[in-house]
Amino acid sequence: MATSSLPTPEAPATAPPASLVGAQHGDRVFRLLLTTAALAIPLLMGFLVYELYTGSALAIDRYGLGFVTGSTWDPVAEEFGAAPLIFGTLLSAVLALLIAVPLSLGVAIFLTEFAPRWLRQPVAFVIELLAAIPSVVYGLWGIFVLVPLLKKVVFPFLRDTLGFLPFFQGPIYGPSMLAASVILAIMVMPFIMSVAREVLLAVPNSQREAALALGATRWEAVTSAIVPYARSGIIGAVILGLGRALGETMAVTMLIGNRHEIAASLFAPGYTMAAVIANEFSGAGTDIHFAALTYVALVLFVITVLVNAAARLLIWRVSRGAPAGGTGL
Amino acid sequence: MNTLSPEPSAAPAPLLRTTLARRSSPAVPMAETAPAVESRDFKFWYGATAEPTLKGITLRVPRKAVTAIIGPSGCGKSTFLRAINRMHDLLPGARYGGELLLNGQSIFGPGMDLVALRQRVGMVFQRPNPFPKSIFDNVAYGAELNRLVAPRDLPDLVERCLRQAALWDEVKDRLDQPGTGLSGGQQQRLCIARALGNQPEVLLMDEPCSALDPIATQRVEELIHELKRDYTIVIVTHNMQQAARVSDYTGFFDRGELIEVGETEQVFTNPASPRTEAYLTGRFG
Numbered sequence: 001m002a003t004s005s006l007p008t009p010e011a012p013a014t015a016p017p018a019s020l021v022g023a024q025h026g027d028r029v030f031r032l033l034l035t036t037a038a039l040a041i042p043l044l045m046g047f048l049v050y051e052l053y054t055g056s057a058l059a060i061d062r063y064g065l066g067f068v069t070g071s072t073w074d075p076v077a078e079e080f081g082a083a084p085l086i087f088g089t090l091l092s093a094v095l096a097l098l099i100a101v102p103l104s105l106g107v108a109i110f111l112t113e114f115a116p117r118w119l120r121q122p123v124a125f126v127i128e129l130l131a132a133i134p135s136v137v138y139g140l141w142g143i144f145v146l147v148p149l150l151k152k153v154v155f156p157f158l159r160d161t162l163g164f165l166p167f168f169q170g171p172i173y174g175p176s177m178l179a180a181s182v183i184l185a186i187m188v189m190p191f192i193m194s195v196a197r198e199v200l201l202a203v204p205n206s207q208r209e210a211a212l213a214l215g216a217t218r219w220e221a222v223t224s225a226i227v228p229y230a231r232s233g234i235i236g237a238v239i240l241g242l243g244r245a246l247g248e249t250m251a252v253t254m255l256i257g258n259r260h261e262i263a264a265s266l267f268a269p270g271y272t273m274a275a276v277i278a279n280e281f282s283g284a285g286t287d288i289h290f291a292a293l294t295y296v297a298l299v300l301f302v303i304t305v306l307v308n309a310a311a312r313l314l315i316w317r318v319s320r321g322a323p324a325g326g327t328g329l
Numbered sequence: 330m331n332t333l334s335p336e337p338s339a340a341p342a343p344l345l346r347t348t349l350a351r352r353s354s355p356a357v358p359m360a361e362t363a364p365a366v367e368s369r370d371f372k373f374w375y376g377a378t379a380e381p382t383l384k385g386i387t388l389r390v391p392r393k394a395v396t397a398i399i400g401p402s403g404c405g406k407s408t409f410l411r412a413i414n415r416m417h418d419l420l421p422g423a424r425y426g427g428e429l430l431l432n433g434q435s436i437f438g439p440g441m442d443l444v445a446l447r448q449r450v451g452m453v454f455q456r457p458n459p460f461p462k463s464i465f466d467n468v469a470y471g472a473e474l475n476r477l478v479a480p481r482d483l484p485d486l487v488e489r490c491l492r493q494a495a496l497w498d499e500v501k502d503r504l505d506q507p508g509t510g511l512s513g514g515q516q517q518r519l520c521i522a523r524a525l526g527n528q529p530e531v532l533l534m535d536e537p538c539s540a541l542d543p544i545a546t547q548r549v550e551e552l553i554h555e556l557k558r559d560y561t562i563v564i565v566t567h568n569m570q571q572a573a574r575v576s577d578y579t580g581f582f583d584r585g586e587l588i589e590v591g592e593t594e595q596v597f598t599n600p601a602s603p604r605t606e607a608y609l610t611g612r613f614g
């Protein structure tokens with residue numbers, strides 16, 4: 001008979017294969033590991049806040065909330081107010097974004113939509129490399145190249161053309177709020193650019209085609225369809241840049257002039273929270289000086305959290321009803 | 330045995346017979362209308378390959394009628410359709426040969442303005458691709474972009490297009506809601522309304538129902554039937570019954586060639602080519 005001549009089929013495996021059980025076991029271990037890791041982060045965060053709070057308790061008791069509005073910083077007289085630092089931190093970060101966002105979005109759009117194909121990858125790669133340069137190197141470059149250039153060419157030009165505005169008046173020193181903002185802008189550009197580029201690349205081709213098929217030019221397709229589609233991701237990119245600008249220390253302190261003062265002119269020196277902590281922490285002689293610096297750190301932490309929360313709210317509001325226009329970070 | 334039986338009077342598949350019976354034959358015979366779109370020995374290459382993807386298509390698309398393009402997957406239906414509004418322009422290295430005319434004017438000629446061409450030739454894609462904007466803004470997009478109507482006339486235009494697309498009643502109370510929040514079938518009708526908002530002459534549809542359920546498909550088909558009073562429609566479909574139901578003319582593509590074209594009734598009941606017949610009766614390959 002035909003059946004007898006056929007090779008007998010191999011015995012079906014009735015017992016569940018051992019490897020499967022192992023995989024389930026491995027899954028459990030893996031999940032435990034991940035859960036622990038996920039829980040560790042909020043714990044660490046709480047611990048950080050607690051440490052900052054206890055470290056600054058002395059200053060909180062002595063100055064209270066007046067600390068954030070006071071503008072004298074005198075370790076000898078033991079008088080501390082952080083208003084100029086908060087002002088400097090926020091202003092330098094905002095100015096940096098004002099410069100960096102249009103530039104990096106422009107580059108990202110150029111690289112995803114308009115640049116010749118052979119150019120896209122190399123340029124994006126080089127710009128991403130810029131993100132890897134240590135901040136102190138940016139600071140040195142700022143001192144030796146950027147500041148002289150700004151002082152000799154850009155600042156005088158601004159004073160001559162826009163001098164009627166209070167922001168562009170007064171003596172030109174070199175190290176200044178504007179110089180620090182420019183270096184910050186250069187430093188956050190690679191981050192904003194590369195995230196915005198990823199987000200734009202993730203816009204489905206069907207959106208591009210839809211706009212073009214309706215008679216949009218390439219540029220109109222970008223502004224009316226592609227960028228709106230990617231908007232929440234692009235805002236995410238900007239927030240990433242903002243976070244970096246708020247916390248950046250080394251290059252800023254090398255260029256901002258380090259003076260506790262709120263000046264209207266952007267040519268005047270200023271100070272930031274991160275910079276003052278880095279500069280004075282090792283030399284803090286008294287307990288109250290130490291506590292005041294920790295208080296500054298606490299304020300910086302709170303401001304960063306608030307800014308990020310506000311930004312997330314913004315992303316959530318613009319992306320309601322929209323498809324995931326990118327990562328939203 | 331050869332599956333291609335050489336019966337001369339091949340009977341169509343039973344389902345097709347019923348759908349064909351209900352359909353009225355086109356008012357004008359194919360050759361007599363001045364074509365809206367005409368291709369003469371049109372060839373197309375995606376890259377530097379020697380073998381063209383379209384190997385000389387000669388086809389007249391009659392005005393204010395529905396022309397269906399059918400054929401096996403990969404035969405070049407989408408390629409042909411997308412050439413008509415030059416969606417291939419984005420591809421580096423794509424080439425064409427022969428002639429493709431819109432109202433007698435060369436689509437690739439120097440006198441053809443790309444933006445104007447795409448306004449005159451609308452396109453509905455296989456997957457609904459509404460913008461993440463409001464329903465209103467989706468429909469108004471083309472008219473705003475190409476400044477076709479004054480801003481105060483936009484609401485009228487939007488309503489008219491949504492009515493034509495048989496979507497008005499479902500969305501009239503939520504025009505400010507995002508178009509991406511609609512169901513798949515509604516999204517596809519929104520995309521049709523959006524294409525109509527551009528006031529085109531020709532409407533290209535590339536498998537517009539392939540992502541839709543039977544009910545939504547039926548609505549879109551009814552819609553196509555309505556639209557052909559005002560528009561020239563070219564539709565690519567894999568659904569033979571759909572081609573039989575909605576189209577006046579049918580062209581059968583195979584491997585980059587137009588095997589045959591004619592009135593739908595004739596192509597389905599009495600195909601001239603055995604290849605068409607084999608495809609229609611499912612004995613293809």
Ligand SMILES: Nc1ncnc2c1ncn2[C@@H]1O[C@H](COP(=O)(O)OP(=O)(O)OP(=O)(O)O)[C@@H](O)[C@H]1O
Pocket residue numbers: 375376382400401402403404405406407408409420567
């Ligand atoms: N962008 C492209 N680059 C290179 N080749 C392509 C491209 N798009 C399509 N092709 C090739 O061209 C041929 C025709 O493709 P086309 O999309 O026109 O087929 P189709 O008839 O629409 O098929 P389907 O019914 O599956 O949609 C296919 O062999 C395909 O591989």
Ligand SMILES: [Mg+2]
Pocket residue numbers: 406407408535
């Ligand atoms: Mg196709």
